[in-house]
Amino acid sequence: xxxxHLTGRAAAPGLAIGPVTVLRDAVAKRTNFGDPAQEAAALKxxxxxxxxxxxxxxxxxxxxxxxxxxxxxxxxEDDALAEGAYDAISVGIAADHAWRSALDxxxxxxxxxxxxxxxxxxxxxxxxxxxxxAHLGGEGTVATISGDSVVAGHDISPSIFLAVDWTRGGAxxxxxxxxxxxxxMLARARGAPMVVGLGxxxxxxxxxxxxxxxxxxxxxxxxxxxETLHLFEQRMxxxxxxxxxxxxxxxxxxxTADGRHIAVLLNVAEPDELAHLDPAICDGIGLxxxxxxxxxxxxxxxxxxQYQVYRRILEWAxxxxxxxxxxxxxxDKPIPGLTVDGESNPFLGLRGIRLLLARxxxxxxxxxxLLRAAVHGSLxxxxxxxAVPSELERTAAMLDAEFAALTGQGIACARPPLGIMVEVPAxxxxxxxxxxxxxxxxxxxxxxxxxxxxxxxxxxADLNDTGNPAVLTLIAxxxxxxxxxxxxxxxxxxxxxxxxxxxxxxATGLTALSVAPVAVARLKxxxxTVGA
Amino acid sequence: xxxxxxxxxxDSVAPLTASAVLVNEVGLHARxxxxxxxxxxxxxxxxELALAPDGxxxxxxxxxxVMRVKAPKGAxxxxxxxxxxxxxxLAALIALVNDGFGEA
Numbered sequence: 001x002x003x004x005h006l007t008g009r010a011a012a013p014g015l016a017i018g019p020v021t022v023l024r025d026a027v028a029k030r031t032n033f034g035d036p037a038q039e040a041a042a043l044k045x046x047x048x049x050x051x052x053x054x055x056x057x058x059x060x061x062x063x064x065x066x067x068x069x070x071x072x073x074x075x076x077e078d079d080a081l082a083e084g085a086y087d088a089i090s091v092g093i094a095a096d097h098a099w100r101s102a103l104d105x106x107x108x109x110x111x112x113x114x115x116x117x118x119x120x121x122x123x124x125x126x127x128x129x130x131x132x133x134a135h136l137g138g139e140g141t142v143a144t145i146s147g148d149s150v151v152a153g154h155d156i157s158p159s160i161f162l163a164v165d166w167t168r169g170g171a172x173x174x175x176x177x178x179x180x181x182x183x184x185m186l187a188r189a190r191g192a193p194m195v196v197g198l199g200x201x202x203x204x205x206x207x208x209x210x211x212x213x214x215x216x217x218x219x220x221x222x223x224x225x226x227e228t229l230h231l232f233e234q235r236m237x238x239x240x241x242x243x244x245x246x247x248x249x250x251x252x253x254x255x256t257a258d259g260r261h262i263a264v265l266l267n268v269a270e271p272d273e274l275a276h277l278d279p280a281i282c283d284g285i286g287l288x289x290x291x292x293x294x295x296x297x298x299x300x301x302x303x304x305x306q307y308q309v310y311r312r313i314l315e316w317a318x319x320x321x322x323x324x325x326x327x328x329x330x331x332d333k334p335i336p337g338l339t340v341d342g343e344s345n346p347f348l349g350l351r352g353i354r355l356l357l358a359r360x361x362x363x364x365x366x367x368x369x370l371l372r373a374a375v376h377g378s379l380x381x382x383x384x385x386x387a388v389p390s391e392l393e394r395t396a397a398m399l400d401a402e403f404a405a406l407t408g409q410g411i412a413c414a415r416p417p418l419g420i421m422v423e424v425p426a427x428x429x430x431x432x433x434x435x436x437x438x439x440x441x442x443x444x445x446x447x448x449x450x451x452x453x454x455x456x457x458x459x460x461a462d463l464n465d466t467g468n469p470a471v472l473t474l475i476a477x478x479x480x481x482x483x484x485x486x487x488x489x490x491x492x493x494x495x496x497x498x499x500x501x502x503x504x505x506x507a508t509g510l511t512a513l514s515v516a517p518v519a520v521a522r523l524k525x526x527x528x529t530v531g532a
Numbered sequence: 533x534x535x536x537x538x539x540x541x542x543d544s545v546a547p548l549t550a551s552a553v554l555v556n557e558v559g560l561h562a563r564x565x566x567x568x569x570x571x572x573x574x575x576x577x578x579x580e581l582a583l584a585p586d587g588x589x590x591x592x593x594x595x596x597x598v599m600r601v602k603a604p605k606g607a608x609x610x611x612x613x614x615x616x617x618x619x620x621x622l623a624a625l626i627a628l629v630n631d632g633f634g635e636a
Contacts, residue, residue: 071562
């Protein structure tokens with residue numbers, strides 16, 4: 001057997017070796033017993049097994065995710081869900097067909113709902129349907145994926161990802177998928193190497209036994225020759241040793257070889273990420289994405305819900321600064337009931353601050369929650385996708401008005417400094433014209449808008465390079481503007497965690513980088529080599 | 533707030549009824565449906581709900597059926613209950629709805 005090399009795109013860094021587990025479609029072939037009583041028993045067992053799967057998952061997640069899973073269990077345990085399926089089985093229909101038809105009818109009912117929220121529940125019903133089908137198929141069930149394996153398939157759903165214990169060294173290799181998918185974000189946060197966009201996986205019937213995944217370069221080798229395997233094992237050993245050294249330096253302040261102190265801040269996508277982290281590893285939080293609050297299934301979050309979450313994050317950080325970004329919806333982050341559907345080019349449309357200013361009802365609630373949370377720590381508020389100074393000025397006026405209103409009502413609050421995300425080239429070129437309290441460079445969007453190349457379009461992905469001189473020039477210009485105005489500047493995009501860019505980024509004069517918690521040790525180690 | 537008083541005496545054979553307005557943000561969605569059915573299942577008698585005083589009636593102990601009702605925020609929920617614990621069941625359900633399912 002010859003080894004198969006596939007090149008895709010890196011979605012989560014790291015190296016892994018593992019036995020291959022192929023993800024199967026839920027429509028696995030199964031044998032019909034041809035006997036209604038046996039078919040009914042098979043369905044009953046599959047429903048019970050699916051219910052047990054989810055119950056097991058609930059123990060591993062918290063908050064919103066747990067509540068949605070509890071809902072799925074309640075639905076599965078309700079005989080009314082399978083009623084139609086049992087009726088069909090009694091007249092001779094196979095269990096899998098009967099279940100699929102019954103659930104598809106139920107799902108169609110949700111799709112047809114007037115209410116956005118109820119339409120959104122169709123995804124839960126699809127999840128339920130596929131879990132039961134997987135058990136009926138009797139193979140490739142989600143419960144059987146071992147955490148040390150390389151999971152290969154077309155794409156992977158968040159619920160399957162969450163069911164695997166990734167601390168055991170497994171990895172993901174996908175024919176399709178995207179580095180900006182929800183699963184890719186989860187994989188980076190949990191340290192599971194992931195490569196996407198490999199193209200059709202080239203085997204029929206017998207899948208490969210072993211795979212090597214290089215989540216740094218975006219390559220996968222199936223059924224490696226002994227020599228390839230040996231070289232890869234050596235690389236892994238070296239990487240593990242380097243990581244051990246880096247981990248040891250995790251609590252040390254970051255310094256370049258020539259002694260410059262660099263602030264290392266955290267990017268936080270969900271407050272749960274902070275639960276097991278020691279604030280001592282960082283100099284503060286450089287970016288809290290607030291989209292998670294709005295992606296939740298409960299509709300737009302109210303002021304108190306937001307306040308409680310912001311307060312929790314500020315209290316975790318103690319006196320260290322926390323930069324919270326106001327809602328950055330639109331573009332690749334649609335939010336039902338808020339973002340505009342069907343824009344011809346959503347990345348150039350009503351997103352970020354543009355959408356917030358168009359929806360002052362939603363924006364005000366978030367600003368009030370932030371004003372109230374500000375008394376619990378050192379809060380800074382950052383606006384996404386700002387292109388012209390008037391966007392900042394209009395927001396400042398709204399913030400002042402809400403501050404006055406809260407103060408007038410005798411509600412404890414404080415006015416946080418208001419800064420901008422620099423991710424539109426216009427803002428980078430004219431940064432000095434903004435009366436911002438600070439700048440935070442969003443290198444993902446700044447790169448794609450400068451290079452006119454999206455990260456998730458494979459054919460142009462090589463152009464999407466933050467290391468390009470044009471992008472670095474805009475970053476340097478922003479840093480220079482910040483220095484002239486005497487305000488802080490940091491960088492919070494994915495480029496901050498790409499250690500090949502640490503040197504070029506620090507050469508622009510940046511002294512603060514913000515990365516996902518999992519990248520802190522790696523970044524500090526990379527900083528220590530700069531200027532040597 | 534709506535009157536949670538049962539409209540009939542407890543010893544009557546006819547079902548007891550009560551109603552309340554859904555005050556929570558997105559209506560009778562996943563979590564409230566689960567809470568409502570869990571509450572209903574604590575009682576022995578049959579409990580049903582509807583969006584109109586004359587039905588159609590839905591089994592309030594089935595989350596699948598309650599979700600099919602897709603009751604939006606602001607909807608008036610009507611309940612009817614039979615059995616010896618019907619009065620207590622209605623009181624508990626109305627309290628739950630008026631409380632916005634504890635998420636207001």
